[in-house]
Amino acid sequence: MRRLARPFLIASLPVCLSLATTLEAREIELPRTMAWTAYGTNSSGYAQAVAIGGMLQKEYGTSVRVLPGDNDVSRMTPLKNGRVQLCACGIASYYGAEGVLMFANRDWGPQPLRVLTTSSATFALSLAVAGDLGVKTPEDLKGKRIAYIRGDDALNKGTEAFLAFGGLTWDDVTRVDYPGYARSFDGIIAGDVDASFTTTVTPPAQQLASSPRGVTWPVLDPNDEAGWQRMKAVAPYFQPLKATSGAGGISPDTPVDSASYPYPIVVANADLDDNTAYGLVKALQDNYDSYKNSAPGAAGYAADNQDMTWVVPFHDAVVEYYKEIGTWTDEMQAHQDQLIKRQNLLLDTWKTFTAGDTPDDEEAFAAAWMKTRAAALTEAGFTPVFE
Known part of the structure; x- marks a missing residue:
């Protein structure tokens, strides 16, 4: 099902484009079925994913299957393997993008993750x-x-x-x-x-x-x-x-x-279909009133709760949406460009690192990777954060 885009403005974010330069609104095009991973069935993240799925089914005929995961790796593995399009993850999505902590092993390394949307709540x-x-x-x-x-x-x-x-x-x-x-x-x-x-x-x-x-x-x-x-x-x-x-x-x-920090953080791989990424973020904003009270924390997806200069880059189609509604600034674009540059550097460094001789021992492997990672980031002018 398709719906024509409706005008939408975020009052609390600076407008960076005039009406004359605002991009032409696109239609919402979503797949018939989608699969997400989320926290366990008793979590607010799972309840929010189900609420969003109900809205997508009602408004666009898109059926959403939500797969609960007991831990960060079990939630992100189906995304890595292409079994699901999205993960309603926690802060481990950032660790995955950086290839650190539980992702600093030969089965993972840095992941090409992109944010679609996040939820911010009233609790600390x-x-x-x-x-x-x-x-x-x-x-x-x-x-x-x-x-x-x-x-x-x-x-x-x-x-x-x-x-x-x-x-x-x-x-x-x-x-x-x-x-x-x-x-x-x-x-x-x-x-x-x-x-x-x-x-x-x-x-x-x-x-x-x-x-x-x-x-x-x-x-x-x-x-x-x-x-x-x-x-x-x-x-x-x-x-x-x-x-x-x-x-x-x-x-x-x-x-x-x-x-x-946001929870959940809805992430996809960078190669997620543009129509799906754009359609989802637009559907979430166009239909905000219909799901915001359907689950604890669902009100956190409001457009003015989105931090557009956070630590994981946004999907290109999500950037297109915010440009379309006139809220994407030059500062946001510069930040996005730096995040993508950092991500590409990490991916290239991992590829080179794993192509060479690496320790068989897992702890030694992780230590060698973290040293290589930090050196590459530092040389390129980035802060390693994790060392």
Whole structure:
């Protein structure tokens, strides 16, 4: 089914094209069937994907099959293998694009990923700190016992970023290892550890808030430029956020200055059909009112919630859409060009690296790749971020 494009403007983004130069609107052309991967069936990401699928079925006759994945690799493998067109992923999509952490192995390496859209919510991603310690800012975490979750790179990187905001590292705190995320919160309640990384709305944070220890969230001053620079040097995907929902009394009346990054991040491979990429992003905006209340967090897909200068490049057809509606700026294009240049450099470096002699041992392989990767990025004037 096809629908003619309707005029649409994003009020909060600067208009870079005059009406005389705005591109002619295209029709929406979507395939009859689409397959996505997403988080598990009890996640908000899965519920959002299903809600979007319902809208696409109703408005365009497109049937969407959503495949739940238990972990980052299981969600991204079908995308890599071409079994699905899209992944409603988490921040691991950025790690995949960079070829780091769980993707720094011979089966993966950097992936040619492109963003179609993201969802931004009202909750923060932060360190939940026991409320009986008097912690007010990340600096106050010095000497505290901080949870480290074995096998969860995203959570541990988030913790490292919050410590960096306060000018701290793991050497400034007592690291307490846990086999799983939920166990770390049991540890806080039991008095065995003091903080663990999470979202402000997650059930474990609510449980901590109801416990005798209570919960507090370190405040990130949005005007602390040095703090934000340190944080972004560790994890450049974090963005300032005034959280208005969460455990411990966070609300629109009592917000907390904190940080967040989009979830889900809907990504595809760079070679996704242009009509599909363009059609999806346009359909999401044209029909926003019909699905925004259909699942928790679905309102986060609003056009003015999209960060057009983030850390993963957008699909070319998505750029075309934002040019069409007159909101794509020269600054955005320059940023996009640099991200694509970085991605192509990583892909070329990986190709050369894997064509040569590489260690058989997986840890040695990853170490050699990370060294080669960092050298190539540095030589080209990019910051490696991960070393």
